[in-house]
Amino acid sequence: MFSIDSHHITASSTAEAAEQLKSQLVSNDCQFVIGFCEAALLKALPGELNLTSPCLFTSSCLGSSNEQQLSLQQHSISMLQFKDKAGFYGVASSQASTDVRSAAAQTLLNAMEKSGRGHLSPQLIWCFQTPGQEEQVLLGIQDIVGTKVPVFGGSSADNTIEGQWGLHDGSKRLSHGFIIAVLYPSVPVLGYFGSGYELTGRSGTVTKVSGRKLQEIDGQPAVDVINTWRTQLGHPMLEDGNVLAASTMTPIARLKSSSDIPLLLLSHPAMASNGCLDLFSEVHPGETLHLASGSTRQLLERGPQVIRTARDIAKLRGMLSLEGAIIIFCGGCMLAIQNAMAEVQAAMAAELPDLPFIMGFTFGEQGTFSDGESRHGNLMISCTLFGGDRET
Incomplete structure (x- = not known):
């Protein structure tokens, strides 16, 4: 049985939020964890989260959201926990490297090996990285699996564009580098990548x-x-x-x-x-x-529009039910309409009724266009949908 749970944590201090996160992660049996943390909070997370399941977190500009709550300018975490005993997941990371492309290729192989599926191409590859190396990470991934495996993800962000971003792979924090996750879920998955300009x-x-x-x-x-x-x-x-x-x-x-x-x-x-x-x-x-x-109106409307398009594609591909979603929303676009983001989040939740999702605000976006090739861009948005194993 496949299911996804979302969690949103807010606290008055980074220490309190970190403790809540540890408690939530330890108390739940799951096969994969992915999340977004406000930048200062990510830096306060312990180096070792003591997890048995593959995990990746990235810092997100000002905060993050799930289907129930948006937190900006607060110490917050939004995460999804995947319960999928019939699926396979693997995560590997790399710190600073002079040859990012080769390091990304090896990191992908490491993640595939950790998944238990050997060198079988995954259904989806997810990557988080600090800004500046995105194209080389993508090239390294494509050196191993070619250009037809969808790659989605986002670039780490901070609150003031001062390089105070970071990553966490469950066992260590990274101030520079990247994390690659390979997903072989027991249900269908698809993603949509767009701009709205x-x-x-x-x-x-x-x-x-x-x-x-x-x-x-x-x-x-x-x-x-x-x-x-x-x-x-x-x-x-x-x-x-x-x-x-x-x-x-x-x-x-x-x-x-x-x-x-x-x-x-x-x-x-x-x-x-x-x-x-x-x-x-x-x-x-x-x-x-x-x-x-672009315009303010377009930025307000594009989140729900991307979700509607992703859902339409899901129906065409025979995904009879949905279990959850990961949404990447450019941090620069979020800052441009910050005062209206609660309205945007509510509209997106209405497009995914009763479905868990998380949304992060990144300084670079990776996704796969309808031509099948994955790319890195800016001011973009993506929605990745996970199907269910039952009909709605």
Whole structure:
């Protein structure tokens, strides 16, 4: 019998919350645990949680949510506990490495070995990582299982974008690195990955880039080109310095489908300096970049819309019942509509009636588009649904 339980913990101190978490984890027999912690609380968790089941936690911007409660600017934890004695789960982690891709490949193999399924490809791979290495982690995973195994996850976040994020694999905390989980549940699972933004009709080609520093578009300084597009659409120009807030509604996008419904993979500009833009994800020479546009209304509506789409796909695939969900919601988008997040959480809960779920607010999102390939982006949202073994 497959089931999922969600738990949401809030406390007045990190020590109290950590004690509640330990008590909850020890008192429940389960096969897999996944959760989101407010950043300061994750740092306060004991190094060893004394668990017998595979476990992974990441820090989440300001807080987290389950189906019953949203906590922001509080010491909080949201987690799912999977009871699935017919399923198989494995978790492995890696700390700082000079060769992230190779380390990710080996970490995935370690997780697969720990699952008890050997080198059989999992139904789903989940990854949490600290920001800056997401593309290399994905490449390492795909070196082992190819590009058709869905990979979902999120990048660790903190409350002030100062690098105070972290991870926990049940036996140790990591301030830098990644955790990979392999899931072979006894029930169907699917995920949906989307943006909720639109194209503006402004685009150009990457002509110079170094890592995540976008230097030129169409042979011109990247900031100059972006500012030309912005002013044409009535937006103020980006000034040198932190541009995260200023660019949340007008990120850069790459078009990943030429169908009637475009699949937009977003990149969030972080800093502008000397004509260059530092991004939270990689772009490459020769790629076409678009200026995308969002609105407060779109950010308010996209969570429920993503869940509805995921549920529609589940029905088409014959998932007769649902048992729970994991939702990744970009931390930058959450900050842009922070005062309305209680309304958003309630609308999402209404789309998943009586179903347990958790939602975290990340500084990077990983997921699989409808073309079957998994990617890393920014300002994205995902919903991963777990089916049931009974008909509703």
